[in-house]
Structure formats: C-alpha cells, structure tokens
Amino acid sequence: MACVSEPRQQRANAAVNILKNFAAEKKFHIQLRTVMTDCVTGPFTGILKNINASNQSLHPALISVISSLGQDDIIRYNLCHDPECWKAFLVAIKQCREHEYREILYPLLGLIINLSTVTSPAIQEHGVSLCSSCLGLLKDSDGGIITRATGVLSTVLPQSSEAVQHVIQGGVVRTMCRLLKGTGQNATKYAIKTLTVCTVASHLAREELVKADKKLSILRHLLVVSGDEIVSGNAALCMAHCLEVDGTARNLLGTDAVLILLRHAAGDAKRTAVQQNAAIALGKLCRSERRHMEKLRELHGFEILHSCMKLIT
16 A cells, blocks of 8 residues: 555555456455555545646556455445545545546445445545545546446435435435436436435425326336336335325326336345335325225235235235
8 A cells, every 4th residue: 555655656556456456356445444444545545635647647547446445344344434435435526527537536436335334424424525525526428437427326315315305305216207308227226216315204295206207107117117226115115205296196097006016016136125115105195085995806916905905015
C-alpha cells in the first residue's frame, strides 16, 4: 500500500498487481482481518480521496482488490462500519463526476452496492449524501453508470428514511419508471426495488407512480414477463402499495390485473413472498373496487381469494 501511494506510476501499478494476486487467496483474508484498518483501509481511503490524472489508471485495479477482500465476511463488516470509507466514497464520486473518470466510477459503484447490503450506522449517516450523488448520476450518458447508481439507491434507501424522502422529492419515481421500460436485467432489479422502498414509505411516491402510469402497466408487464422472483415479488408489493391511492383499482378495470395477480397468488414460486405479495395486492384490488370480483368469478378464483384474505389478515 505504501508503494501504491508513491508517485512513480510503474512501481504503484506493480504493487497493485501484487495485491490483486494476494487478494484472491482466502488465507490472506484471514491474516488481514485484525490489521485491515491500519494496513489497507486507511491508505486506501487516502488514495481514493486524491484521484487525479497521474494516478487515475491504478484506481480500478485497487478498487478490485478491495472488492475481493470484501468477500470475507469479517473484512466486509469492518469496511461497512468504517465511517472514513463512506466519506472517501463520497469524495471519490464527486471527483469522478467532475472529471468524468467513468472507468473508476463504475467499479466504485459496484463496490458500494456490495458493501451497502450490510446494515451499518456509517451507511445510515451518509445515506442522504450517497443517494443525492446517485440521483445526479441517473442523468449520466453511460447506461452502466445509471444501472449501478440505481443499484446503490436500492441498497442504501432501505437504511435511511431521510434518504427515501430526499430522493422522492428529487423525482426518483418517474426516473425509475423510465428505467423499467428498458430491458436490462440488473437495471430492472434495482429499479423495482427502489420503487418498492419508496412506495412502502411514502404516499406521495404512490401518487407519483400512479400519476405516471395510471393503469400500472409497467408493474403488470413485469409480473407477466419477469422470470426473476425477486422482481415479481417487488412488482406485486409495489402494486399493492399503489392500490391504496384512490381511483387506482377503478383504473385497472378491463385490464389483466386480476388474472396476473391470481396466477402469482396461486403459483408455485420458490419464494413465498411472491405469492403473499400477489395475494395482498389481489385482496386490495377487490376490496377497493368490487367489480373486480366479477372477473374473479369468471376465473373461478374465489377459493384463491379466500386464501389471499387469510394471508392479508
């Protein structure tokens, strides 16, 4: 790490390559656990706060080293709970945006996604700043950057109610709806998770989503085409949230909403959350607008609805 910090590029690159080889070894992870902060994290955050034209080329490889080390549960826990790490990430994102260092920003966002799957006070403290930075990145011209910025939102927002309110005010709902019209698997997974977190926490977010998509066609489409049960489960849950907005169930008359939700509620998904969320949405749909019961009768769905109501209560 001392060599990586040196101004001599050739020596720094050689040091990073050596670290990369070590970082692939589990025994090395074990040896680093007790000295990670002093030996690696401290120097790493210092380097990350000082990205410039002369050292930018070594940052992607150095971030890759930290990502490899973070596969160790204890090291990842320590990284997640280190406030200096998150301060450095914020500084680095700002520098990368200002100088368009996308080759650094892309792996950095990936590292942040992986680390923020762990709940920690440090992430909660910097949640608003992180999400604010990612809101700005959603306007980037690079689709990969947009996808990973959405990924950060999807993992950080559940840890900060203040950040949720901040991004809703920043127009995140409409942006996520736009992303969900694309075809990227990761972007879809991150965007629907972000929408679900926002709609569970905020009636304003539900209203924004219904306003942008009155018939919830985006959510219904995901329930039809997605083979990912996490995506399907979140889409069903998001629909359930939106059905709390007045008039939404009425807007869905004449659509395939009942059929889609019934299929998922009666399905054999490995994740029971998919069935439960679909059941909850179906129950809310029929309670909010009784005419959906006629469709249920046509589909012989009363037994399924009965099961749905058991799940709801």
